[in-house]
Every structure is written in C-alpha cells, then in structure tokens.
Amino acid sequence: MTERAVVPTDRPPDPDAGARLVDDFTPDLIDVGTHQLCPGCGEPVAMRSVVEMVAELGLVQRTIAVFGIGCYTAFSNNLDVEVLQALHGRAPSLATGVKRCRPDAVVLTVQGDGDMVNEGLQEVVHAAARGESITCVMLNNGVFGETGGHMTATTVIGQRTKNTLEGRDPAAHGHPIRLSDLLAGIDGVAYVARGAVNTAGNVARTRRMLRRALEVQEAGLGFSFVEILTMCPTGWFIETQEAPAYLADHLAPVHATGVLKDVGTAAGTGSDG
Amino acid sequence: MTERAVVPTDRPPDPDAGARLVDDFTPDLIDVGTHQLCPGCGEPVAMRSVVEMVAELGLVQRTIAVFGIGCYTAFSNNLDVEVLQALHGRAPSLATGVKRCRPDAVVLTVQGDGDMVNEGLQEVVHAAARGESITCVMLNNGVFGETGGHMTATTVIGQRTKNTLEGRDPAAHGHPIRLSDLLAGIDGVAYVARGAVNTAGNVARTRRMLRRALEVQEAGLGFSFVEILTMCPTGWFIETQEAPAYLADHLAPVHATGVLKDVGTAAGTGSDG
Amino acid sequence: MTEREVVLTGIGGQGIQLAAQVLCRAALAEGREIQLFGSYGGMMRGGNTEATVVVADAPVESPPTVGRAWGALVMHHEHFEPVHRLLRPGSVVALNTTVFEGDFDRGAFVVVDVAATELAGGVGNVMAASMVMLGAFSRATGVVALESLQRAVPEALPPYRAQHVALNVAALEAGYGGVDGPLAEAWPARQEVGA
Amino acid sequence: MTEREVVLTGIGGQGIQLAAQVLCRAALAEGREIQLFGSYGGMMRGGNTEATVVVADAPVESPPTVGRAWGALVMHHEHFEPVHRLLRPGSVVALNTTVFEGDFDRGAFVVVDVAATELAGGVGNVMAASMVMLGAFSRATGVVALESLQRAVPEALPPYRAQHVALNVAALEAGYGGVDGPLAEAWPARQEVGA
Amino acid sequence: MTRRLMEGSEAIAEAMLAAGCRFFAGYPMTPFTEVLEHMARKLPGVDGVCMNAESELEAVGMAWGAAATGTPAATGSTGQGLSLMQESLSEICLARLPLVVLNMARAQGDYWQATRGGGHGDYRHLVLAPMDIPEAVELVQLAFHLSATWRNPVLVLGDYYLAHTAQSVDVGPVDFGPAPGADWALDGASGGSGRAKLISPLGDMKQRHGVGYDMSLHYRDCAEHTAAMLAGVPPRAETAWVDDADVVVVSFGTPARYVRAAVRELRAEGARVGYVRPVTLVPFPTDAVAEAAAGARVVAVYENNQGQMIDDVRLAVLGRAPVQFIGGLSLDHSGFGIAPDLDVAVLKTRIERVLETAPAPREGAA
Amino acid sequence: MTRRLMEGSEAIAEAMLAAGCRFFAGYPMTPFTEVLEHMARKLPGVDGVCMNAESELEAVGMAWGAAATGTPAATGSTGQGLSLMQESLSEICLARLPLVVLNMARAQGDYWQATRGGGHGDYRHLVLAPMDIPEAVELVQLAFHLSATWRNPVLVLGDYYLAHTAQSVDVGPVDFGPAPGADWALDGASGGSGRAKLISPLGDMKQRHGVGYDMSLHYRDCAEHTAAMLAGVPPRAETAWVDDADVVVVSFGTPARYVRAAVRELRAEGARVGYVRPVTLVPFPTDAVAEAAAGARVVAVYENNQGQMIDDVRLAVLGRAPVQFIGGLSLDHSGFGIAPDLDVAVLKTRIERVLETAPAPREGAA
Amino acid sequence: MTAGGVTGEGAARGTGVLTRGTVVIDVEACKGCDLCIDACPPRVLVMTTDRVNTRGYRYPELLPGCTGCRACSQICPDFVFQVYKYDTPVLLGEAP
Amino acid sequence: MTAGGVTGEGAARGTGVLTRGTVVIDVEACKGCDLCIDACPPRVLVMTTDRVNTRGYRYPELLPGCTGCRACSQICPDFVFQVYKYDTPVLLGEAP
Ligand SMILES: Cc1ncc(C[n+]2csc(CCOP(=O)(O)OP(=O)(O)O)c2C)c(N)n1
Ligand SMILES: Cc1ncc(C[n+]2csc(CCOP(=O)(O)OP(=O)(O)O)c2C)c(N)n1
Ligand code: SF4
Ligand code: SF4
Ligand code: SF4
Numbered sequence A, B: 001m002t003e004r005a006v007v008p009t010d011r012p013p014d015p016d017a018g019a020r021l022v023d024d025f026t027p028d029l030i031d032v033g034t035h036q037l038c039p040g041c042g043e044p045v046a047m048r049s050v051v052e053m054v055a056e057l058g059l060v061q062r063t064i065a066v067f068g069i070g071c072y073t074a075f076s077n078n079l080d081v082e083v084l085q086a087l088h089g090r091a092p093s094l095a096t097g098v099k100r101c102r103p104d105a106v107v108l109t110v111q112g113d114g115d116m117v118n119e120g121l122q123e124v125v126h127a128a129a130r131g132e133s134i135t136c137v138m139l140n141n142g143v144f145g146e147t148g149g150h151m152t153a154t155t156v157i158g159q160r161t162k163n164t165l166e167g168r169d170p171a172a173h174g175h176p177i178r179l180s181d182l183l184a185g186i187d188g189v190a191y192v193a194r195g196a197v198n199t200a201g202n203v204a205r206t207r208r209m210l211r212r213a214l215e216v217q218e219a220g221l222g223f224s225f226v227e228i229l230t231m232c233p234t235g236w237f238i239e240t241q242e243a244p245a246y247l248a249d250h251l252a253p254v255h256a257t258g259v260l261k262d263v264g265t266a267a268g269t270g271s272d273g
Numbered sequence C, D: 001m002t003e004r005e006v007v008l009t010g011i012g013g014q015g016i017q018l019a020a021q022v023l024c025r026a027a028l029a030e031g032r033e034i035q036l037f038g039s040y041g042g043m044m045r046g047g048n049t050e051a052t053v054v055v056a057d058a059p060v061e062s063p064p065t066v067g068r069a070w071g072a073l074v075m076h077h078e079h080f081e082p083v084h085r086l087l088r089p090g091s092v093v094a095l096n097t098t099v100f101e102g103d104f105d106r107g108a109f110v111v112v113d114v115a116a117t118e119l120a121g122g123v124g125n126v127m128a129a130s131m132v133m134l135g136a137f138s139r140a141t142g143v144v145a146l147e148s149l150q151r152a153v154p155e156a157l158p159p160y161r162a163q164h165v166a167l168n169v170a171a172l173e174a175g176y177g178g179v180d181g182p183l184a185e186a187w188p189a190r191q192e193v194g195a
Numbered sequence E, F: 001m002t003r004r005l006m007e008g009s010e011a012i013a014e015a016m017l018a019a020g021c022r023f024f025a026g027y028p029m030t031p032f033t034e035v036l037e038h039m040a041r042k043l044p045g046v047d048g049v050c051m052n053a054e055s056e057l058e059a060v061g062m063a064w065g066a067a068a069t070g071t072p073a074a075t076g077s078t079g080q081g082l083s084l085m086q087e088s089l090s091e092i093c094l095a096r097l098p099l100v101v102l103n104m105a106r107a108q109g110d111y112w113q114a115t116r117g118g119g120h121g122d123y124r125h126l127v128l129a130p131m132d133i134p135e136a137v138e139l140v141q142l143a144f145h146l147s148a149t150w151r152n153p154v155l156v157l158g159d160y161y162l163a164h165t166a167q168s169v170d171v172g173p174v175d176f177g178p179a180p181g182a183d184w185a186l187d188g189a190s191g192g193s194g195r196a197k198l199i200s201p202l203g204d205m206k207q208r209h210g211v212g213y214d215m216s217l218h219y220r221d222c223a224e225h226t227a228a229m230l231a232g233v234p235p236r237a238e239t240a241w242v243d244d245a246d247v248v249v250v251s252f253g254t255p256a257r258y259v260r261a262a263v264r265e266l267r268a269e270g271a272r273v274g275y276v277r278p279v280t281l282v283p284f285p286t287d288a289v290a291e292a293a294a295g296a297r298v299v300a301v302y303e304n305n306q307g308q309m310i311d312d313v314r315l316a317v318l319g320r321a322p323v324q325f326i327g328g329l330s331l332d333h334s335g336f337g338i339a340p341d342l343d344v345a346v347l348k349t350r351i352e353r354v355l356e357t358a359p360a361p362r363e364g365a366a
Numbered sequence G, H: 001m002t003a004g005g006v007t008g009e010g011a012a013r014g015t016g017v018l019t020r021g022t023v024v025i026d027v028e029a030c031k032g033c034d035l036c037i038d039a040c041p042p043r044v045l046v047m048t049t050d051r052v053n054t055r056g057y058r059y060p061e062l063l064p065g066c067t068g069c070r071a072c073s074q075i076c077p078d079f080v081f082q083v084y085k086y087d088t089p090v091l092l093g094e095a096p
C-alpha cells in the first residue's frame, strides 16, 4: 500500500498551536491501564458514560454504585466512586438497602441483561414498583458475555448467541423481554430510557439519558432506569467492526431506543432523549 | 322478628314437581366435606371454577394442576385431578418441566398474588416470555392470606392489610403491580384476562375466561393467564358481607377486569370476556 | 417455689387467647411471674386453640408446655382429651357446661361447672364465654383476684376492640358470681406477693 | 509404563488449545492413551492459556496437572516461569524464538529453537505459530508422527473453521522441516503401538 | 424500658432495637412473621427502617445493602426461607459484613444448615441458640456485638416456642464492651479521593492496571479471618449435675428446657444424671461437652430432628463414652415445630432407659 | 458408542444420556456451563429436552416438574448456584422425587453443603464424588439408578478439573439392575378416578373431609425413608497400601489423584503410607476409613478447603488415631478451583512431615 | 322448625309467589358469610338470626320466589347450594 | 516511523487539508477493534496493516482533516483517544 500522510498522535499538539482538549475519558474515575474486556466491547463506553455523568453533576462524593455480575464487573474494583459489589441479579435489593440507610447518597446499579432480566428480573421490577429512589442501569447485549455468550431473556429473535448460532427461534427459545417497556408501565417508575453505544451520536444521547436519570433521583421523583444497548462481538460470534451495525439491525428494532417515560417532564414516549 | 314463609331446603324438590338440577358444584372433583378456608373467602369459588372448566372441556383425565402455597393450598390434596404441589412462588417452573415432558397434558398453575407477584414474579414472567404452553391462574386478594393478611405486591393504594391498617401508602409501601397488564405486553403471551368472584355475574364471566384460557392452551397458541380477584375478608380486616363491595370499590378500579389479550381472536383490549 | 399450670382449651380462637392474656396480666399485676404459650393454626384454620399459662411465685422454670396441669378451663369437649391427660388428682377443671358433652372421671378432680356460654349471653354476647369461665376459675381457686382480672381487661384488648371492655368485665363478674366460693387454694399462704 | 508430560503455554488462546487437541488426537490415533487439561480464564480475559498433555503407553495415571514435564512448547516468555519450574534435566523445550525474550539455563535441557511466528507468517498466517511449534516438537521427539498430526487437524477444528485445515497442515510441516532431526526419544523402543 | 408482658417475638424485636439495630428486612413465614411485624411497628419510632421485602432473596439483599452502610442490620426467616438466602449468606462473609440473621425455626432440623453453612464455600456463621426469652434478649444483643466485632454474620436460632411464649421481661441494653468502628462503611464520601471504598465478596483490593480481582488472596484472607473468629469467640454452655452423672444429656434451645426439667426430676428421685446445653452452636462448646462426658457412662443427645448436633457431640467426646440418640423428629400436624415428645414424662422415660442400659462405669472415670 | 476424545463435561453429558436422562435444566456458571452446553446439544437428538433456564431457581423448578412426570431428570450448577437451589433441593426429598444434581464445584468448599444439606430440615442427598472421567461416567449413571431406586436426589460432586480434562473414553450404559417402576408419575390420566395422583412435599395422602395435610405423619415417613436409604446404599471407597501404613491419607475427588500419586512415590521410596478415597460421600465409608485407620499412627486429611470432610473422618476414627489436616483452601486468582497446592511434590512434603512428627506406633496396632 | 304455610299445594291452588326454582341448602356446610344473601337477585334468601348450625354459624333460609338463577350457588364459598329449576313455575307461600 | 510531509508549518503555508482538530492516540491501549474507523465522520482514521502494538493489535493512525468532533473518543472501548480542537483551523498534509 502507498505511504500515507499520517498526523503524529503520540503527544498533545504543540502548546503554541492554540488547541484545547475537548475530550478525554476521566482517568481519575476509572483507574485502568488496560482493562480486560474484549476488543470492540460496548460495555467500557457505557461504564465511562455512567461515571462521567456522575462527575458532571458533581455527585462523585455522594455516589454509591452497586454492581451486578457480568463482564462489566471488571470495573467494580477500579472506580473512584464507592462501589458495593452484589451477587448476580441482586443489585437492586442491595441498592434499596443502601438508599434507605443513606437517603442523601446517589445510589445506582450497573447490571447486564443476564443479571437483570434473567437472574434478577424480580428484583428490578419490585424495586421499580416500590418507587425506590435509585437509578438502575442495564447494559444490554442480549447475551451472557461473561460465561461465553449464551442467550439471555433479552436476546432478540434471530440473534446469534452461543446456544443459538442459527439465531434465536421463538418456538424453541421463546421471546425477548423488553424490559424498558415493561418498567415504563409500572407505577412508581419516574424515568425510563433506552440508549445505545453503537454510534458516537447514540453515546451522546445515552449520556443525556443517564444524566437525566440521576437528576430524577436527585429530585426524588421515583425509580429511574436507563437501558444501554451494548456490542458484544464475542458473544455474537461476529467481527468487532460488524457489531455496531448488528446492534442497529437486530437489537434496536426490538429494543427501540428513546425516552419511554419521564414523569418530570411533559415528554415521555418515543422521543430520543 | 316475625315468622317468615320459609321454603324447605333440606332435600331436593319432589320428583313429581318437574324440577331439574341446574347448578351444583362438581363434588366428584373437589372432595370436601367442609374445607378450612375462612367464611366469605373468594378462593373456593375460584378453585371450583377452575376444576369445573377442566371438566366442562373434558380434560379431567389429561390435566395436571401445579399449586402454589397460600390458603388455596388447602385444595391441593383434595382434588380429583392430578396435582403437583410446588414451593411458594415456583409453580410456573414446575409446570414448565411437566409440560415439556408431557406435551399432551393440560398443565395449569393455581397461585396467589403473594405466590406469583411477590415470591415468584420472575417465574411467571419468564414462563410467559417463553410462550410456555401452560395456563397460569392467579387468585389475587392483595394479601398474604395464609400468613395473616400482610400487604403483597398487588395490594392497591389505600387497601387495608395487616401491615397497612390505615391503607397502603405509596410513599411508604410503593405501588401495586398490575400483573395481567404487565403480562399482556409480553411477546409469547396468547391470552390474558382478569376476572373476579365478587358477584355471580363476575363468577360466570371468570368461568368463561378460564374456559378460553384452557382452549388457548389446547390450541397451542402460547402462554395463557387468568387473574381472579378474590375476597379475603380476614386479611382485609372487614366483615364478610362487605368484602364483595370492597373488592369492587378498591381492587377492581386498579386491577380492571376484562380480557386484556387474546391472540386467537380479534378481541383483546378491555372487553369483559 | 410454687408453679400453677393452667391450660385453656377450646375451638374458634380469640376467646381463649384473650382469657389467657387477661389471666397473665392480672397475675403480673399481683406480683406473680407468669409464662404463657399459645398455639393456634394459621389464620384461616378454625381448629382448636389452646393456651398454657404458668403462674408462679418465682421466675418460671417450667417449659412452655406442661406435662401436668394444676387447673384447666375447658370450653368445648372436642379437644378435652389431651388436656384431660395432663390433669393430676385434685386439679381444678372449669367446664363450660352449656356446650360440654361427654363423661369423664369427675371424681378425681375439683370440677367447677359453669354455664359459661349461657351466662355470657346473659351479659350481652356469647363470645365472652371464656371470660365468664375465667371469672369462675378465679372464684374457685383464688389464683388471681377478680379485681386484678377486671383491671387487666383494657390492656389485654387490642385498641380496635376497646369498646368491648365493659362486656368482658361484666362477663368476669358473672362467672365469679356463678361459683359459690373457693374450692381450691392456689397459693400456700394466700398472702399478697410483691406490689 | 511411560508417561510423557507435555506442557503448552502462551497468551491469547485458540492457538495453544488447538495444538494440544491436535497432539492428543494424533497420539490417540497411534494407539496411545492421553490426558489433556486446558485452563484459560473467562471468555473475555486475554491472559495466559496453558494446556497439559500426558501421552502414555498405558492408561494415564497422572493427575490433570503435572509436577514435572518431559516436554514443553513455549510460545511467549510471559508465562514461561511456572513451566520452567516443571522441567527436569533433559526435558525437551521448544521455544518460539520469534517472540521469546529472556535467559534461562538452556544447558540443562534439550532446547529446540523454532522461529514459529515467522515460519507461520511464511505459510500464510501468524496465528498458526502453535502448529509450527508442534511440527517441530514432533520432529525433535517423535512423540507422535507428523502424518498423525496432520491427519488430526480436520477433526480438531470446529466445523466453522474448516477452511483453515490446509493452513494448519502446512504449518505443521513447516515446523517439522525447521528441525534437523530427532533430539530426544519419546518412546523406549520406538515401536508402533496398537493400531 | 420497664418489665412488660411480651411474646418472644416482641422481646426479640425489642432486643434488636436495644442493640442498635436500625434496619430490618423480611418476608412472612410462621413463626418468623411475628418478629417481622414487631420490627415493622417499632423501627420507624427510632428512625430505623423495616422493609416488608417481596421475598426472602430480596430481604437478604436489602439487609446486605444496609449492612454495607454500617447500619446495624438484621434479617431472617424460618429455615426454609433461609435456604433461599444461602447464596447471599455465604457471600456476605466474603464481603466481610456484619449482619444478624434470625432463624425462627420449625423444629430443629436446621442445625446443619446453621452450623455447617447451607451455602457454598468455607464460610462460617457464629450461631447462638437461646432457650427462652430472657436468654434471647441477651443473645440477640450479643449477636449484634459479635457481628460488628468480627464483620461476619451471626445467626440466632430460635423456634416456634420462643416466638409464641410470652413472659414479663425487661429489655435493657446489654453492654458487651466497645466494638470496632465501621470505617469501611459506605456513604459515598470517599469518591474522588483516589481510594474510594469498595465492598465486594470478590475482594476488597482495588485494581491497578488491569489486574482484576485476585480471588486466591481474598479467599485465603477470609479463611484466615474465619479461623481467627472461631478461635476468638468463647464457646458457651450451661452445665448442671454432670460431676457424678452416669448419663449426661446434651440438648439445645427450647428442648433443653424440657431436658432440664426431666433431669431435675430424675435427680430428685436420686438418679445420677446431668446435662449440658450448648448456648453457642458455633463455636461449639467442645470442651464443656468433653469435660461433662469425662465421667459419664453414656452421653445422650436430644434433638428434635433425626440427629445432627450429635455429630458435634461425638466430635467432642471422640469415643471416650458411647453417645446415644434419644431425640427424633417430632411435630404436630401443622408442621410448625410443636413437638409432642417435648413432655417431661416422655423425656424422663427415655433418659431412664439410657440409664438402665448404660455400660458399667469406666476405669479411671471421676 | 466407541472411544472418543472428550472433555469431562461432555463425558458426563454422554453418561447422563446413557443412563436415560431425558430432561436437563441449568443456568451457566463456570465450570458447569460446559455440561449444560453439551446437554443442550445432545438431548434433542434423543427426544429429550434441555432447558436453558433463566436462573438456577427456575432450573431446579423445571427439573422438579420433569421429575414428577417420571422422566429421568437432572440439573446442576456450581456450589454457588446450588446455594440458590437449597430450598427446592430440601423439599424435593419431601416430595419423594428422583433427581440427579451436578455440582461442578470450584474447589472443595461445598463438602458440607453437599453432605449435610444446605437446606432446611432433615433431608439427605446421596453424594457421589468421582475422581476422573471414567469414574464419572460410571457414577453419573449410578446416580440415576440410585435416585430412581430411592426416589431421592443424588448429587454428583465434580470440579473444574473434571470438567476441563479430556480423555479418550467409551461411554456405554452400565447395568445396575432394575429400578422400581414410576407408578407415582404424573401424566394426567388418573384424574377423575376418585384417586387422582398427588405429588407434594407436604404429604401424599389425599385429604378426606377437611383434614388438611398432616405434616407430622409425612415428615416422620420421610425421615424413616431417609434412614432406610442411608442404611441401604453401600458406601464405597478406594483403599491402597493401608495395611502396614503409618500414615493413611484421606481425600476425595480430583485431589485424591494427586494424593495417590504422592503416596505411590513415597511407597516407592519406602515410606509406609497409604490412602483411602471415599467415593460415596453420603453414605460416608465410615467402616473403610475406620479399618484403614486401625493400624495407622496418624490419619491425614487432604481437602481443598478449610477442613470439612475431616469431621466425617474423625467421626469414623473416633479418637483411635490422631487426625491431622494437610489441606487448606488453594485457588488460583480466577477462583474457579485450580489449586496451586495440587502438586505431587508439595503433597509428598506434607505427608512426609506428618510421618516425621507422627507419634509412636500404638499398642496392639496391626 | 317448619315455617308456616309453605306447601307444594300452594302453587297448585294458584295463590302465593311465582317461584321458578328452588335450592337445597347444606346447612352444616355453611360458614355464615352472608354472601348469598346479597347475591340473590330476588332477595329470597335470609339468614337465620337465632339458630346456628353445629359449628355455630348462622345460615340462609329460602323464601318463596326463587328464580333458579344460580347466583347463590355461584357465589357461595362453601358449596352449600344445589339449584333446581321448575319446568313449570309454581306459586308458593305469601308475598314477603 | 514518521509520515511524509506533515508538519505544523503546512497549515501556516496555506496548503493541504483543512484540519480543525487532532487526537492523541494511546497506541498501547488499543485492542484493534476498528470501531473508531467507521465512527470518524471525515474518515481520517485508518488502521495500520503491518504494524501491531506490543500486545499484537493493529491500531489507528490519523490522516489530515480531523474535525475534533470527538466521535472516535466517544466510541472507543479502550479509552485510547484524547481529542483537541484548534482555536483556528490548520492546514495539514495533502488531500487523501
Ligand atoms: C448465581 C450465579 N449464577 C451464575 C453465575 C455465572 N455468571 C457470571 S456472569 C453471568 C452472565 C452475565 O451476563 P450479563 O449480566 O448479561 O453480563 P455480560 O457478561 O453480558 O456483560 C453468569 C451467568 C453467577 N456468577 N452467579
Ligand atoms: C419460601 C416461603 N416463604 C414464605 C412462606 C410463607 N407463606 C406461606 S403462604 C404465604 C403467602 C400466600 O399469599 P398468597 O399467595 O397471596 O395466597 P393467599 O394466602 O392470599 O391465598 C407465605 C408468605 C412460604 N411458605 N415459603
Ligand atoms: S464477552 Fe462480550 S460483553 Fe464480555 S467483554 Fe467480551 S465483548 Fe464485552
Ligand atoms: S385468610 Fe383470606 S384468602 Fe385465606 S382463607 Fe381466609 S379469607 Fe381466604
Ligand atoms: S337460585 Fe337465584 S333466586 Fe334462587 S335462591 Fe339462589 S340466588 Fe336466589
């Protein structure tokens, strides 16, 4: 191939060049050299978005994050916000105990679809109906990433997973649960939104959703929930660069992105946050 | 009080009087002298309706009923259909195992609201999303009758229970889950209806719903579900004769009766079965 | 140390447990030590209900259920047999004669016949029959004084049943009046203990 | 009874486990008994991967992991130390010299230097480096024959990777060819066993 | 707090409050329900929180969360409900959190669940088994103290009798001395400090440069901690009339009250019998049982189950005397744990039979 | 079925099929996941059903339902997942249903959970602990046979090594003789007969005239049944070189392979050491251990945990020889159960140290 | 007890209340909950006031005018009723 | 390696591609997933083909024309990018 005109990128631009830093992840909040998640995984970006929104709202010294068990658990011991690690599926109950004892803290959960819609479906639905003043965040890739990419309760019809290499078949494997939609229908729930991290635009929208969810908690309006569709090229058995489009083509049509409910504003159905 | 003209009711009318028996519970199917449920309880009528609809469809020799744990469990060892007794909350999973191994059997569950919406919420939602070909029946009185009438996840705002004698307060106790509504929104669910046993008319409608749910199972259309609002004067801490009206005034406005979904017919929303 | 075991038995529920509560509170007010064990099925079961009360002049050593009973309040014949087995010769047995049917070796015991349901009807409500029995038992044994029982009624009733205080007080009195005089002696020296 | 313990170590994953599979299947085809223990972290962890293979002329008695290794295939220096500790004087160590950095007491062992990653690049894909090493190890020890290894490739590859058979067969050959001749003798009499 | 007539369930609730408990979560199940009801009524009055959790799994999760904030917390159920909590009850030990757990048991079939741990792994809970209300009032408070001291769950094993017996009691706070402060407790404030707190059953060491959790270290630490705890908590037992006893009866909890009454009557009749009542089940009073057994011709064990604690008795006696089982599962039809064989006369007969068939006194026995 | 290279997880799956298993339900958790994957792949081919259950609680429920239809059924997880199943695993015994349960454990910390029962009440499971693939193939099939024979769950305790070791194996059906027919199994057909079948952990007697369940009868029946089962199943152990051994080492499962190798090397070096490997953990081979210990100066116990089976060893030896622990929790950082101390040299050193410090031979010992 | 003036002949004589059905009441099974009373459309069921069954519960009695509508039977938690319908309506007793 | 003809001066001289921003790439952190490549609106990121980082992953390089839009940074799972925006756009290298 021909020689390309490559711009040097091994150090910041010359201070004299009049350039300002406009984006960098917040390394103070995620202490990683290199994390262990797979190439092309959507979870690190989701994770980064959560902690950065906490920081943006000035909540770092009041936040307690409760983690589920999944690939994202790799982040539970390298954040600079307080973390309570839960067992698989149980984070919403732990978060409830925390919030009830520390009503001034901002309490959020970080869980996967396997964690939240399989093992712990009941926990999140009950916490939602109690109107628990917590923010639950679900990273939805439609697979158990951590154990090797098996089908979960959110896997969409036709999706490739380790046990549905030919795609999920409703006759054999049942139907996906659209958790955000389900939660939006429950009294006690103040805010529900579904974002994605497959494009930069979706990341930006998702960050706004997270921000709003935390504001809803701060305002004491009730239970708030953000689902984030994330890529799992490993569990989908596809190439990393195909994953964003796969998400758009397969997951998003079923798990439609947008703000599903916001009791704090007139908005609420189908807008995009 | 004055002497009343009382009709003798201690034996059937004179055979010569030209009278035919038009209603009797099916004593062959419920072998009770006197059962142990409270005066005015709504569960026996619901139970009777279930077994009689099984009989009416000629399914007695093909039915396996899986019971939850609650007051109605008193019926699990006196029916003349096959019964599998489950632990509290677990009936839908047991029913799944049964149905998958005996696809020709008619498999139904009988559970209370505490059983199904508290302890075992996850089980029924997952079974529904799997489109499991079973019929789940919930007896919803908004209390744990068996343990003394405490609030459940379906207790409506303002309802009297042992731990909400002043009525359920959403700030302290959260909001009720409207399970039928929730299930109707799930793919894989073929039939959802909510009946009640507080009036003879409602009993008749509920029986039609049960009948239809069993037909849906027989037709292999997917998961079918009937919720039945039942009186629990004991757990509501009111007189037996006030209970039917209490149900109508408090429970039914939140848990509205009617057929919520029927994929087998054009019908489906808000009709009354 | 003297321990007086009193077993109350019947069907239905509230009556028996309330009587046991009143007995215990009265005894406590008289400076006795008490222990009360109530057993009844789940909410919905209308079956038998039983209470075991131990009144003592020193901290109770007896386990929650007793192998022998010094006294018994029997509301109904249906669950009498297990109680009968606990009785010692000379035990005091109060019988609700309005309801009780059946025979037993009356001669071995001090039997106090009380038409409790009837007397309760007389003061206004058959549900107060257990309280009639308790009044009678008090008169027959002196295990606690009538006044102590009557004073104990308000605290033993849950707030939402406060309107029934007078009825129960009257029932105690009716039972007390239905027995001619002491038939047994609960306490050795019949002296007031403590406060 | 002779048991030949061969430890394969590296980073990344598939290469090592596939080579171990091929080695085992080849040995089985030659009538040996084998035991294979693979350890690797969860799906997402890119850390070290290791396989312990025991090839024997009678049912394997050795536990899944071994205290001493007769041979080793070392793809990378990073996780070499634990393997080094298993080596006996005279053990056969195949080293991927394209990548391996660092010093050790080479004199104590029969070291087979293989520019595996380079040779793999030569046959078409650096991912086949483990297979190059296996070919070289076969040549150096005779633990199994090259042909057996090559015949084992198709069944060891999952169906959706069937297109890689030729590459791996070529890699084995390249490795085999990269070593001059036998440097150790796996089996006492060098006779064919079984079928 | 003055003396007042209370059921055991209420006394236990009062004792929890006296011990500083400010969070409780539970799901109804007889005879635990009553404790839950009392906590629900009383906790709001002391600015505490009682959650009527939607299930046992959620109850233990809520309690876990509360405990992580340093709030003295408790949960419980019957043994059946505790079965559902086993995963959490195991892992709370690995998270090194204090928690008090009540088992208002039906009969005594949960001895193994309580003492061996029904969950996975190598954790242990401390287990206290009161026999009556006054002791429950003390032990419940001790449970909070021990749990705070050792950052480990402590289980209080009660039963239907304890819950449903009423007595006049005076529930005052018991002072067990200071417990270490909860500097590990979460409140959010350490965020942004560069060493934000972490509470995790996978380990409490923060990751640096992508290393992840190291379970080998953490599990080893926890195992050492458990060993230290088991060695550091003094076992407790009540012993009577054992010095010259031919037969020593071992039993715990409510049944021990019946055993005590039977032994007392037998002594009064001149029989050489005594008893040991383990009060702490973990750590088990091995020495007390061994000493009591030293001169005995037979050690008899009463449990209302098919024989579980008898293992611990045998491990204490280690063959120095025959160990004989005089218990067995005994329930009324309700299954709630009312034992027909808990009858002083019945127990006397059983002990007498052991006496009659006991082997001759051993050489050198005291 | 011909010899084929298989990982242990696949061999276990093949063995289940060979035993007639036609229903499996599970939820992924390493190293159980692999068994589940194989079952999901293989069962449809024999008209069986494999459910990728949404959680462990649901998996055990589905298996319970399948078992009630008389279908040979199995479920499993790691010890942690089994903690979640404890309520069901207890009560399936009371429902008198056969079920095979796999614990593909991480290390050996679940010994108590497996043998004492992590659940509530007095139930017991039979527990089989294979040390390698060929034995797993046999014991898995034995598990189905025993479970059908005794209408009781049987637990097979494997581990990460067993799941991840591959060998060439020949999985053929093993004939353990006939098991009783499942005339109790539900299919719906008995409805309307006046005695429709009932399967319930509360009792199997139909109610007549409002009597309700009588738990006292049912629990007593179950306890008797359990006792009969424990007496009726022959314990199994592998014993070697114990006759003249100064030190007898007891260990089970994969670690026993390392112990065996260490003992073999020590014997070759002239040391008088032997070993006992319990194959059935319930019933525990008490007699085999006692006999092996008869002449030993010390009985050493290796377990990859903090000491659990050692209780059963002590209960077998009952003071006749000192029992010394040479195990301890040993894990790599992943926590999956790979033990660094499972190293023949390490074990040799430990055993040698026991030999060196052993007390003098006892009087009268063989 | 026997109530005054109610016989089958009343109907034959063409006096009394038009009655299309009747019920059999299993008095001993009744738990006195009153549900049938309100459920009966023509309100021809009345609870006893002074008499109880052997378990102590009051129970319903039937006045003339039953329509055989089955409401009582459908609502009764204790399966106390059997309902009969006359092929030809009868006239019973006096108007209430 | 250094690529031909890219210096700050290019911009000053008024030749080359209009460039509003630039990025710092932490090559060693990259896992070669390619996500940034498709995410970059002006498509000025390209993967190496022959060079890998020490963990063996290919990684992106920047061509002139970056807009400082931050898309790469927002999508990158391994937090590889820092994005800078020039106060005044610069001209860099030649048109691709
Ligand atoms: C009780 C329990 N069961 C199973 C597991 C094994 N396990 C660990 S993570 C995981 C699935 C995680 O899936 P998800 O929550 O979707 O997260 P992802 O890995 O996809 O990010 C499972 C099943 C566990 N840790 N605990
Ligand atoms: C695991 C478990 N937890 C708690 C209980 C105690 N329990 C028995 S029935 C019941 C509630 C029943 O409520 P519901 O299902 O609504 O039935 P109802 O009694 O109202 O008919 C509870 C909590 C139990 N049996 N099992
Ligand atoms: S398996 Fe999937 S979710 Fe897990 S780290 Fe890899 S890509 Fe991400
Ligand atoms: S408590 Fe309620 S549900 Fe239970 S039997 Fe009584 S009335 Fe019916
Ligand atoms: S059948 Fe109808 S009319 Fe007759 S008594 Fe019953 S409810 Fe009343």
Ligand code: SF4
Binding pocket: B040, G029, G030, G031, G032, G033, G034, G035, G036, G037, G059, G060, G075, G076, G077, G078, G079, G080
């Ligand atoms: S509804 Fe049935 S139980 Fe209730 S009063 Fe009427 S007859 Fe009796």
Ligand code: SF4
Binding pocket: H021, H022, H023, H039, H040, H041, H042, H043, H044, H045, H062, H065, H066, H067, H068, H069, H070, H071, H072, H073, H083
């Ligand atoms: S900042 Fe925008 S234009 Fe610049 S490299 Fe990143 S994605 Fe491309």
Ligand code: SF4
Binding pocket: A040, H029, H030, H031, H032, H033, H034, H035, H036, H037, H059, H060, H075, H076, H077, H078, H079, H080
């Ligand atoms: S998105 Fe990040 S990790 Fe992926 S190729 Fe680009 S720089 Fe590398």
Ligand SMILES: [Mg+2]
Binding pocket: A070, A112, A113, A114, A139, A140, A141, A142, A143, A144, A145, A152
């Ligand atoms: Mg996932």
Ligand SMILES: [Mg+2]
Binding pocket: B070, B112, B113, B114, B139, B140, B141, B142, B143, B144, B145, B152
């Ligand atoms: Mg209910």
